[in-house]
Amino acid sequence: MTLAEPASRTIGERVAEEGALIVSGHDRTGIVAAVSTVLTQAGANIVSLDQHSTNPADGTFFQRTVFRLHDLAVVRTELEKALDRELADGLGLQWRLVESDQPxxxxxxxxxxxxxxxxxxxxxxxxxxxxxxxxxxxxxxxxxxxxxxxxxxxxxxxxxxxxxxxxxxxxxxxxxxxxxxxxxxxxxxxxxxxxxxxxxxxxxxxxxxxxxxxxxxxxxxxxxxxxxxxxxxxxxxxxxxxxxxxxxxxxxxxxxxxxxxxxxxxxxxxxxxxxxxxxxxxxxxxxxxxxxxxxxxxxx
The missing domain is CATH 3.40.50.170 (Formyl transferase, N-terminal domain)
Structure with a gap:
């Protein structure tokens, strides 16, 4: 008897890989929406989202979003371009993308x-x-x-x-x-x-x-x-x-x-x-x- 790979990791024949998007910068409206939009348009499923602002009026915003995306390593370059465009250029935020499956x-x-x-x-x-x-x-x-x-x-x-x-x-x-x-x-x-x-x-x-x-x-x-x-x-x-x-x-x-x-x-x-x-x-x-x-x- 062989053990199959957990169903949560595979849909069809494509591997759903886990990633984490770390975002920080000056707090302002629209950050959570922008992050969610970029990931959704890339075809990602958001698994968890944690956020914190040192001061909602004029503080520093931090967010960690865990998501699953088919063939993340393959589509990473295009996703990074979208993140640069929407988060860095559009909102002045710093961001970091991590492939969580890599120890x-x-x-x-x-x-x-x-x-x-x-x-x-x-x-x-x-x-x-x-x-x-x-x-x-x-x-x-x-x-x-x-x-x-x-x-x-x-x-x-x-x-x-x-x-x-x-x-x-x-x-x-x-x-x-x-x-x-x-x-x-x-x-x-x-x-x-x-x-x-x-x-x-x-x-x-x-x-x-x-x-x-x-x-x-x-x-x-x-x-x-x-x-x-x-x-x-x-x-x-x-x-x-x-x-x-x-x-x-x-x-x-x-x-x-x-x-x-x-x-x-x-x-x-x-x-x-x-x-x-x-x-x-x-x-x-x-x-x-x-x-x-x-x-x-x-x-x-």
Whole structure:
């Protein structure tokens, strides 16, 4: 017995491919109508539509429209011409068309801590992410065997004698043309502005976030010593300002005086995994739209 392709993907002998149209720009009347008209005239069926305006009177408009269109890859050029004519020239909007069936290429940077790294590899293996891990890059050799078990190339690039520039040049060589975004899965090195600018793709980071914040070594012990009641994690895009880039996702878990430092570390690792996985999944599905140093996240 063979399993047929799901009926929702094929009508007759033509493949109905999924696309996502991302639109942003100055809010004004007629944007939703224009998007719908262009897609309808191209023969697309709109599956979902999310939109947001920072201020309906004079704000910035964001929209993500998911649609299905027969032979999208074939008709894409004509569709792009229509989008340019109606959205860019006609309404002054920025737009981006994505073929959703094509997974994004992801690189993961890690050091010695493995919980976020292995969670992402496991989720990719289970098909939970619209992304393929192309490589793992680390400044330590410790996780090589664990990563190779998933069939993913592992590159050990040490920072010798504090020479971060040479290491980052090797990173850029490995990444050039091979990835669409990067994830820092507890990578314990600060990226230089030259690297961030030179790599040319979005970078997502994860870090713990306590109230109050505890920076430096031993944050969980500091949190225990202060009697914190909440621990959490923040996933954000990387900018040259350390840990101050646009936030994608956050979450917290409640703890008590009875929790040991080890308990806090375990619960912190759990929330870091979940927050990073959600951020990566949403980015890979083009659900995260940047708005200055903030984000609009269509996560429904």
């Amino acid at each position: 994004k290429r992801m690189a993961i940077f890690a050091s010695k801590t493995d919980h976020c790294l292995l969670d992402l590899l496991w989720r990719q293996q289970r098909g939970e992410l619209k992304a393929n891990v192309q490589m793992v890059i680390s400044n330590h050799p410790d996780l090589a065997e664990k990563v190779r078990w998933f069939g993913v190339p592992y590159f050990y690039v040490p920072v010798k004698d504090g020479d971060k520039k040479t290491a980052e040049e090797e990173h850029l060589r490995l990444l050039a043309g091979n990835v669409d975004f990067i994830v820092l899965a507890r990578y314990m090195q600060i990226l230089s502005g030259d690297f961030i600018g030179g790599v040319g793709v979005p970078i997502i980071n994860i870090h713990h976030s306590f109230l109050p914040a505890f920076i430096g070594a031993g944050p969980y012990q500091k949190a225990k010593d202060r009697g914190v009641k909440l621990i959490g994690a923040t996933a954000h895009y990387v900018t040259e300002d350390l840990d101050e880039g646009p936030i994608i996702e956050q979450d917290v878990v409640r703890v008590t005086h009875a929790d040991t430092t080890r308990d806090l570390m375990r619960r912190g690792a759990d929330v870091e995994r979940l927050v990073l996985a959600r951020a990566v999944a949403w980015h890979a599905e083009d659900r995260v739209l940047r708005n200055g140093n903030s984000t609009v996240v269509f996560a429904s």
